[in-house]
Amino acid sequence: AVVSFTGVAVAVVSFTSIGVAVVSFSDGSVTVVSFSGVPVAVSFSRISVVAVSFNDIAVVVVSFASIGVAVVSFSDGSV
Secondary structure: OEEEEOOEEEEEEEEOOOOEEEEEEOOOOEEEEEOOOOOEEEEEOOEEEEEEEEOOEEEEEEEEOOOOEEEEEEOOOOO
């Protein structure tokens, strides 16, 4: 899922074949969130990334609290 807003960092969430989500932001920071069957939460400034794995299908919710936008992506390609 790719989300772009004027004046807001762009978040790109992609999944690999080994169940790893790479979250990168336009400011250059890169966070790798691995799924081991345990929910993983990573917090950024005004940006919250919550990753949960269900039966090898990873669910990532990227929430932009300041503008009330949430993007849910699934590793099977559905959005």
